Amino acid sequence: MKPKQCNGKVLSNIKILDNIYEMKLTGDFQGNPGQFYMLRSWDKEPFLSRPLSICNIEGNLLTFLYEVKGKGTDIFSKLREGNVLNLLGPLGTGFPLNNEGKIGVVAGGIGIAPMIYLCKSLKNDIDFYGGFREKPFYMDTIGKNVNKLYISTDSGKEGYNGFITDIFNPEEYSVVYTCGPMPMMSKVKNICEEKNVPLYISMEKRMACGVGACLGCSIKTTSGIRRVCKDGPVFRGEEIIFHD
Amino acid sequence: MKPKQCNGKVLSNIKILDNIYEMKLTGDFQGNPGQFYMLRSWDKEPFLSRPLSICNIEGNLLTFLYEVKGKGTDIFSKLREGNVLNLLGPLGTGFPLNNEGKIGVVAGGIGIAPMIYLCKSLKNDIDFYGGFREKPFYMDTIGKNVNKLYISTDSGKEGYNGFITDIFNPEEYSVVYTCGPMPMMSKVKNICEEKNVPLYISMEKRMACGVGACLGCSIKTTSGIRRVCKDGPVFRGEEIIFHD
Amino acid sequence: MTSVEMFGIKFKNPVITASGTFTRDYEDFFPLSKLGGICTKGLTLNEKEGNSGVRIHETTGGLLNSIGLQNPGVDRYISKELPHMEKYDTVIIANVGGSTMEEYVRTVEKLNNTNIHIIELNISCPNVKEGGMAFGIKSDIAFKVVSEVKKVCKKPLIVKLSPNAENILDMAYKCCEAGADGLSLVNTFSGMAIDIKNRKPVFDNTIAGLSGPCIKPIALRMVYEVSRIVNVPIIGIGGIVDYKDALEYIMAGALAVQVGSGNFMKPDICLDIINGIEEFMEKENIKSLEEIRGIARRY
Amino acid sequence: MTSVEMFGIKFKNPVITASGTFTRDYEDFFPLSKLGGICTKGLTLNEKEGNSGVRIHETTGGLLNSIGLQNPGVDRYISKELPHMEKYDTVIIANVGGSTMEEYVRTVEKLNNTNIHIIELNISCPNVKEGGMAFGIKSDIAFKVVSEVKKVCKKPLIVKLSPNAENILDMAYKCCEAGADGLSLVNTFSGMAIDIKNRKPVFDNTIAGLSGPCIKPIALRMVYEVSRIVNVPIIGIGGIVDYKDALEYIMAGALAVQVGSGNFMKPDICLDIINGIEEFMEKENIKSLEEIRGIARRY
Ligand SMILES: Cc1cc2nc3c(=O)[nH]c(=O)nc-3n(C[C@H](O)[C@H](O)[C@H](O)COP(=O)(O)OP(=O)(O)OC[C@H]3O[C@@H](n4cnc5c(N)ncnc54)[C@H](O)[C@@H]3O)c2cc1C
C-alpha cells in the first residue's frame, strides 16, 4: 500500500478518560494494523507532524486513539466536527497477520491503540492482556475474537493489582504481539524469550519525516541500525535491544 | 482609561466585501474613537499581536472592521462564533472630540474603520468623504449625524470616479479628521494646510508591543520622534512629515 | 524561595526584563515591583533618533528589529526617567550603548552618581551603523573597551555579549579578564529579510537584530558553554517566553534571566514566568535555585 | 523559465533537496525528476551508525537534530543506492562528510568515478564528536581541507559552509581561494535543549544542529553578505518552506536553493516551491531568474 498525502475530516473527537481521546475521521484511508499516519492540523507551528497509529479503519472511517502529551496532541484534542487534518500514510511496517494458532496480545496504556485494529484484523483466537495505570479504557472495542481479556491496573481499581506482565504467560501462544511503555515491552520480551515464544514489538521514537529519510528515528537493533518509521514500527522481538 | 488585558468572545464575524470582514466581540470593553486594541487568537505563532482600531463600542459589544492582508488577519477571518481572542487595550491616543462647528472626515478604504466610531461619538455636524478602490462598503453604519456623504471609487463603479481628495474641500469645516492610505492623507494634509483648516491624522506603523515600550513604531514628526502606538495613532496634521 | 543574589544585590526572583523591550508603560498591566529587575533601553551619551524606515519585521518564531538605539541620551534619562523608575522596589540595571570607547566611558561616568544598581554594557548592538558592532565581535577590541569602562565604573559591571561574536568563549573569557563582574547573553542575532514585491531589503539598514523563541536553542547553547568556563554570574537571554525556558537557562548555568520579545506577546508574561518557576520549585521540592543552577552541565 | 545553470550543468529549476533530509523514500509522494537537484545524505569513508539517544527535538519554528552522520559508507552508497538515484532526471549532488583531511580526500576520490554531478563538501557537521567541526569554524583549517580535496576532485566542488564559522566572509573567501567552484550555506546552527524534568541535556551529545524557518533571517543575511564578496555560484539554504523564502535567497544573490527541514512539513513541499516560483515569475513578467538574482544587493 503506497502511502499518500490526504485529508481527514473530523467526524467526532471525544474524551474517553482523563486525557485520552478518540478521534474519528472520514476520508480515503487504508493501512494495516501497526501502521501509522503522520498528522497535522496546523500550518507551520508546531513544525513537525505527529505520528499516531491506526486504531481502526472501517470503510471511509479512520479512528485514532490518543493521549494528550504536549502541544500537538493538545491541538488535536480541541478539534471539532468538520475540522480538517492533513495526513500522511499509511506509514511503516505493521504486524504480520499470517500466523497460525492462538495469539497473545500485551498492551500497556495508550499502547492499546494499534492493538485494537490488530485484534479486529486477525482471524485467530486472541488472548488480550491490557495494563493500565488508573482505570482500563476502550476495552469494549477490541473485537469479537478476543477470547480472554486480562486487565491489570497499577491503582488496583480494576482487574489485577500490579503489572500486566505479572500475570502474562506466553506458553499457550504461537506468537505474541506487544505495544506499550518500554519497561513493559522489555519485560514481555524477557518472558517470551524464556518460553521461546516468537514476539513482535511495536517501537516508538521521535520522528521528523516519518517516511525513512531523516534517520531521526533510528534505533540500534541486533540486525543493525533500523528506522522505526520505515523498517518498523513493528520489529521481531529478537531484534530489539532494551536498555533497562 | 487604563488599558488592560481582556478576552473577547466572537459573536459574529462576517465577510462584508471581498476580503473585508466585520467582527463583533462581547466582553468588557472601553475606548475612544481612534484608539485601538492589540489582538491575538493564537498562542506563539504568529509571534506578534495585531493592531485593529475600534470601529464601534456599544455596551459590551466591540466591533472591528478589518481587511485580510496576511497571516494574522487571515486567522481572524476564520474565527467563528464562540471563539475567544486575547485583547490588549484600549491603546493609544484617539481623536479629540471637543471641537466646535462642522467637521470633515476623510477616510480611504479600510481607513474608515476608526471613523465609524468617530462619527458616532461626535456631536457635531459631519460631512463624510469616503474613497474606495472598487466599491464602497460599510457606509450604512456611519451614524445619523453625518450630513453629507461623498463617495469616490477608483473603479468608477459608484460615486465620483477618481480620488476622494479631488472632491474634498475643507473650507466649511472647523476641523478635519483623516485616516487611510499615506498618499491620500498626505494630499488631505496639503489641502487643509492650504486652506488653513486644522487637521488630525491617524497614522499606521508596524508595531511590536503596542504600549510604547519597544520604539518599533516611532516616526519622525515636527515635534520630534513620536510613538504611533502611544503618542498617536492620532497626531495633529502639522506634526506629520510625509515622504512622497 | 526564588530569590537570587548577585554582587551582594538581592533579586526577588531571577526574572529581569531585557533592554529595549520594557518600560514603565507596562505598569498599566501589573505591579512592576514584582519583577526581579528591570533593564533600561540602551542609553547613549547623546540623544539618538534611531533608524528610519521599517523597524519591526515579524519572522517565524520571533522578530527582526532595527530600532537603532533610539533614546533620550543619558542625561535626560537620569533627570526625567530615572526618578520614576526608582519608585519600584526592584533592581534597576542601566544598559549602556555606544559607538566609541570614549562614549562608553563618559556615559558610565554619568551613571556612577545615580541610584542605578548595576550597569550592563551593550557591546553588541547590531543596529548602529557607525560602529559599536566590532566591539561585540572581536574579543581583543571588547577587552579594551571593557577595561577602560571598568576603570571608571563604580557599579557592578555586566557585559552583554553578542551572539555574533567570532568566538563566544574567547569573548566571554576576555571580558572577564578585562574586569566584567558578570556577563549577560545574548543580544540579537544579525539577520535580514527581503521584500520580494519591492525586491529590496525590508530594513533601511539592511541588517537587523533577530530575537524571540527562534533563537533560544542557540542562545541556550552559548550560555551553557560560557557558564562552564567563567566564574562570574551569568544572565541568560534569548527567546524566553515561559517558565520552562527560564529553567532551561538556569539549569544551563544562568543565575538569572532576561525576558525581551516575550513581553510583546503578553504584557505580564514575566509574572507568568515568575509564578511558573515558583510552582515548579514547589512541585519538585527545590528550596533554592542554587540546587538546580548549572545542573545540566554535569553531562 | 525557472532553469539555472552552474558549472555547465543545467538545473530544471533552482530547488534542490538538502543533504540529510531527503531520500528516495519520497518518491511515493511525487515524481522526483521534477526537482532541480537532489543532495545525498552526508557520506563518509566508512559506515557510521550515528548518535545514540534522542535524535530529533522540535523547537519553535524548527528542530534540533543529532543524527551524527549515520550513513552506509561511500562504497555501499555507490554500489547500492546510487544506481537507484541515477534513474531520476535531475542533478545529483553527493554530500561528503568526514572528520580528518584524509577521510575527505579518499571519499571524494571514490566519488570521482561515479555519475554523480557535483560534490558538496560538508566541512561543518556539528554532530560528530571526534572533529569535523573545526574545519567549518576556522577559515585557515577550511582552506587546507578544501585545497587538498580540490587537488583530487574531478567534479565541480561546492563547499558547504557552517553558520558557526567564526567569520563567514573570511570563510567564504578562503574556501574560494582554496578552489571551491561554488558555495552552499548554511548548515545547521549549534544549539541545544535541556530536559528540565530530568535536569539534563536532551541530546546524548549535548549540542545538536538547529534548522528550519527559525534560522532563515540569519542564514539569509549570511548568503547576502557572502554573495557580495565572492564570484562563484551560491546555493542558499536555511528555513525555506515556501516560494517566497526561496525568492528572498535568490534576490539576496543565490543561484539556487536547498530545502531541508521543510520536507518534513509536507513531503512535496519542493513542488509547491517550484510552482510558486514559476507563478511569481509569470505574474511579475520575469523571463529568467537572472533578472532578479542578487537584486536586493543594490541597497
Ligand atoms: C509510530 C508511532 C505511533 C504512535 N501512535 C500513537 C497513538 O496511536 N496514540 C498516541 O496517543 N500516541 C501515539 N504515539 C505517540 C505520539 O506520537 C506522541 O505522544 C505525540 O507525538 C506527542 O506529541 P505532542 O505534541 O503532544 O508532545 P510534545 O512533547 O510537544 O512533542 C514534541 C515532539 O516530540 C515528539 N514526541 C513526543 N513524545 C513522543 C512519543 N512518545 N513518541 C514519539 N514522538 C514523540 C512529537 O512527535 C514532537 O515531534 C505514537 C508514536 C509513534 C512513533
Ligand SMILES: Cc1cc2nc3c(=O)[nH]c(=O)nc-3n(C[C@H](O)[C@H](O)[C@H](O)COP(=O)(O)OP(=O)(O)OC[C@H]3O[C@@H](n4cnc5c(N)ncnc54)[C@H](O)[C@@H]3O)c2cc1C
Ligand atoms: C493603530 C493601528 C490601527 C489599525 N486598525 C486597523 C483596522 O481597524 N482594520 C484593519 O483592517 N487594519 C488596521 N490596521 C492595520 C492592521 O494592523 C494590519 O493590516 C495587520 O496588522 C496586518 O497583519 P497580517 O498578519 O494580516 O499581515 P502580515 O503582513 O502577515 O503582518 C506581518 C506583520 O506586519 C504588521 N503589519 C502588516 N501590515 C501592517 C499595517 N498596514 N499596519 C501596521 N502593521 C502592519 C503586522 O501587524 C505584523 O506584525 C491598523 C494598524 C494600526 C497600526
Ligand SMILES: Cc1cc2nc3c(=O)[nH]c(=O)nc-3n(C[C@H](O)[C@H](O)[C@H](O)COP(=O)(O)O)c2cc1C
Ligand atoms: C525591540 C528591541 C529593542 C532592543 N533594544 C536593545 C537595547 O537597546 N540594548 C540592548 O542591549 N539590547 C536590546 N535588545 C536586545 C534584547 O535586550 C535581548 O537581548 C534580545 O531581544 C534577546 O532576547 P529575547 O529573545 O527575549 O528578545 C532589543 C531587543 C528588541 C526586540
Ligand SMILES: Cc1cc2nc3c(=O)[nH]c(=O)nc-3n(C[C@H](O)[C@H](O)[C@H](O)COP(=O)(O)O)c2cc1C
Ligand atoms: C535531520 C537532518 C539531517 C541532516 N544531515 C546533513 C548531512 O548529512 N550533511 C549536511 O551537509 N547537512 C545535513 N543537514 C543540514 C541540512 O542539509 C541543511 O543545511 C540545514 O538543515 C538547513 O536547512 P533547513 O533549514 O532547510 O533545514 C541535516 C539537517 C537535518 C534537519
Ligand code: FES
Ligand atoms: S522519522 Fe525520519 S527516518 Fe524515521
Ligand code: FES
Ligand atoms: S509598538 Fe512598541 S513602542 Fe509602539
